[in-house]
Amino acid sequence: MTKTHPRILALFDVDDTLTAARKVVTPEVTARIAKLKNQITVGVVGGSDLVKQKEQLGEDVIHTFDYSFSENGLVGYHNGECINKTSLxxxxxxxxxxxxxxxxxxxxxxxxxxxxxxxxxxxxxxxxxxxxxxxxxxxxxxxxxxxxxxxxxxxxxxxxxxxxxFADYDFTYSIGGQGGNDYEIFVHDRTIGHAVKSPEDTLRLLDTLFP
Structure with missing residues (x-):
C-alpha cells in the first residue's frame, strides 16, 4: 500500500512511549502503529540491543516499523534489511x-x-x-x-x-529518565519533539496528529 505522506517520519522511543517501562507492547499500540504505517513512515529508536527491542515490541519489529534503530542507532534496519552496524x-x-x-x-x-x-x-x-x-x-x-x-x-x-x-573523548552524556539518551533527537532543529509519559499518551497524540 502506498503511504499518504511517505516523507513524514514519526520516530518513537520505546519505554514510556510505545510500552510501559521495560514492559511488552500492547495489541492496541501495535494496531495503531500498523494503521499509522499506511499514512507515514514510522521508526523506532532505543538504547537497548535488538534482542531487547524484540522482547518488548515483538520478534517482527524490523518489519513492523519501516526503520528500526537499536543501540542508539548504531544498529539500523530498513524494511527488514540491515543498513548499518558498528560499535562504540x-x-x-x-x-x-x-x-x-x-x-x-x-x-x-x-x-x-x-x-x-x-x-x-x-x-x-x-x-x-x-x-x-x-x-x-x-x-x-x-x-x-x-x-x-x-x-x-x-x-x-x-x-x-x-x-x-575525558574532555578529549567525543562522548555525549545523558542522565536517564526525562532528557535521557533520546534528548538530542528530541531537540534537534530538524525534528518536532513531542513529550509523552505513557503508551496511552502516545495513542492520544497520534489520534490528534494523524486522525
Whole structure:
C-alpha cells in the first residue's frame, strides 16, 4: 500500500512511549502503529540491543516499523534489511574505553551513597550504561535512589567529573529518565519533539496528529 505522506517520519522511543517501562507492547499500540504505517513512515529508536527491542515490541519489529534503530542507532534496519552496524568499541578504541571504565569504577567505589548492588557499568554496542548503585538493584531501591539523587545530585556531579576528565573523548552524556539518551533527537532543529509519559499518551497524540 502506498503511504499518504511517505516523507513524514514519526520516530518513537520505546519505554514510556510505545510500552510501559521495560514492559511488552500492547495489541492496541501495535494496531495503531500498523494503521499509522499506511499514512507515514514510522521508526523506532532505543538504547537497548535488538534482542531487547524484540522482547518488548515483538520478534517482527524490523518489519513492523519501516526503520528500526537499536543501540542508539548504531544498529539500523530498513524494511527488514540491515543498513548499518558498528560499535562504540570500533569508534573509540579499546584503550580509551578501558581508561574510561577503570576511572568510572574507581569513582563509583569511592561514592558514599546509601546502597550499592552490582553491574555498575553495562557495555552496549552504542553506549555505556553507568549506574552508581548498580543495575542489579530492585525497582524499590531504584525508586529510593531516584529520590536521593534528586536531593544530592550524585549522577549530575559524576557526569561533570567525567566530562572534565575525558574532555578529549567525543562522548555525549545523558542522565536517564526525562532528557535521557533520546534528548538530542528530541531537540534537534530538524525534528518536532513531542513529550509523552505513557503508551496511552502516545495513542492520544497520534489520534490528534494523524486522525
Amino acid at each position: 568499541k570500533e569508534y573509540v578504541g579499546n584503550d580509551k574505553l578501558n581508561k574510561f571504565i577503570n576511572f568510572t569504577l574507581l569513582y563509583i567505589a569511592n561514592l558514599d551513597i546509601p546502597i550499592k548492588r552490582g553491574t555498575f557499568i553495562e557495555f552496549r554496542q552504542g553506549m555505556l550504561n553507568v549506574s552508581p548503585i548498580g543495575r542489579n538493584c530492585s525497582q524499590d531501591e531504584r525508586d529510593d535512589f531516584e529520590q536521593y539523587d534528586h536531593i544530592h545530585q550524585v549522577r549530575a556531579k559524576m557526569v561533570n567529573v567525567l566530562r572534565a576528565q
